[in-house]
Amino acid sequence: MNAATLAALAAFPGQLDGFFSAIPKSHVRWSPPTWDGIPSESFNPIEQICHVRDIEIDGYQVRFQRTLSEDNPRLATIDGYALAKERGYGQADPHEVLASIRVARARTIQLLAALKPADFERPAIFEDYGALTLRSLVHLLSSHDQQHLAGLQWLLAKIAMARVDTHVPADTGA
Numbered sequence: 001m002n003a004a005t006l007a008a009l010a011a012f013p014g015q016l017d018g019f020f021s022a023i024p025k026s027h028v029r030w031s032p033p034t035w036d037g038i039p040s041e042s043f044n045p046i047e048q049i050c051h052v053r054d055i056e057i058d059g060y061q062v063r064f065q066r067t068l069s070e071d072n073p074r075l076a077t078i079d080g081y082a083l084a085k086e087r088g089y090g091q092a093d094p095h096e097v098l099a100s101i102r103v104a105r106a107r108t109i110q111l112l113a114a115l116k117p118a119d120f121e122r123p124a125i126f127e128d129y130g131a132l133t134l135r136s137l138v139h140l141l142s143s144h145d146q147q148h149l150a151g152l153q154w155l156l157a158k159i160a161m162a163r164v165d166t167h168v169p170a171d172t173g174a
Contacts, residue, residue, distance in 0.1 A: 001112060001120055001135065005142050010109050012145045013102045019152040020049055020094065024159065029090055032158040040151030041080050043089070048155070049097045050089035051080050052148050056104045058083075060141045064111060067124040067134045075126045075137075112138065 023045045035042035043051055059078050066073040083089075120135040129140070 001138060005138060006109070006112065008142050009105065009145065013105050015149055016049065016052065016101060017098050019149055019156070020045060020098065022156055023152070027159050028094060030159065032155070032162070038151055038154050040147040043084065043151070045152065045155055046092055046094055047084055047089040048148055048151050049094065049101065050087065050092050051084065053097055053101050053104065054083050054087070055080065055144060056101065056108065060137065061104065061108060063124070063126070063137055064108070064134065067122050067137060068119060072123045072125065075124050077127045
């Protein structure tokens with residue numbers, strides 16, 4: 001497996017924590033007036049990290065295990081918006097969520113580090129993606145990570161823009 005991808009996967013929890021920590025406490029559950037241009041799902045900051053946690057545990061960890069233990073399994077996608085409603089993402093404790101992500105990612109890295117090169121070639125069929133290998137799944141997980149780092153940066157930009165909008169002097173007509 002590509003060392004740079006594994007390093008990015010290992011670094012992700014710290015990056016996510018750093019980006020989330022930059023969100024003002026007053027905006028942890030804030031949503032912008034429009035989601036146009038968001039590079040990830042349209043989740044507010046707390047929902048972003050809850051989604052990352054659940055996709056890691058219920059999505060990729062399950063997909064990895066099934067790909068390793070079954071012959072060409074059919075892997076389902078997960079409706080993140082349905083999970084957000086079912087699990088009450090908006091009520092989550094950010095510290096608990098980030099701790100869960102660190103533990104889950106450590107398990108993922110431990111699993112991947114123990115694999116043989118041939119294991120990464122095991123095939124599966126991923127709903128909405130088609131035929132792929134375990135290697136492909138690892139790259140998709142890394143891509144998902146990057147989408148949510150970008151999503152948090154996008155939210156930080158929107159928060160900063162909203163603050164500027166509130167400080168713009170009213171038009172005096174002069």
